[in-house]
């Protein structure tokens with residue numbers, strides 16, 4: 130190796146950097162101001178969905194917890210009344226927790242849910258500094274409402290929300 134070889138190699142490297150700087154499009158995202166779009170099938174932080182009228186889709190059936198291979202979900206159900214209604218049907222989830230340290234984002238909970246209540250969204254901003262903070266409760270998971278009169282629980286007309294699992298479109302249609 131000649132004495133000038135390292136300088137030549139270094140110049141080649143710097144030349145390549147200069148070329149890409151001048152001719153190629155910038156691919157760096159200025160996170161957190163600018164967020165990288167996720168793929169259509171990306172599975173991120175869970176969201177507990179509501180119906181358009183604000184009632185919670187979750188009926189506390191625990192099928193998501195049963196399907197979870199990481200034992201990350203804990204659900205406790207309680208009874209709805211028309212004076213204090215959270216969701217359609219008999220029961221709602223009075224406790225719903227996901228341990229994000231255990232979750233492997235497989236999506237089995239989403240697949241198992243009969244009301245499409247639990248959904249893995251596109252939010253990838255998960256950070257915590259203790260084990261306790263890694264347990265996301267219902268207050269963190271539940272979708273926000275558009276207005277105050279859509280909040281749950283609320284008083285509803287007697288006997289109109291008796292069916293807990295809505296009619297769903299046949300996927301073969």
Ligand code: SF4
Pocket residue numbers: 196197198199200201202227231232233234235236237238239
């Ligand atoms: S995504 Fe998978 S591991 Fe995470 S809570 Fe759902 S079923 Fe469990």
Ligand code: SF4
Pocket residue numbers: 186187188189190191192193194204222241242243244245246247
């Ligand atoms: S999220 Fe779905 S599967 Fe889980 S308890 Fe609620 S209704 Fe049942």
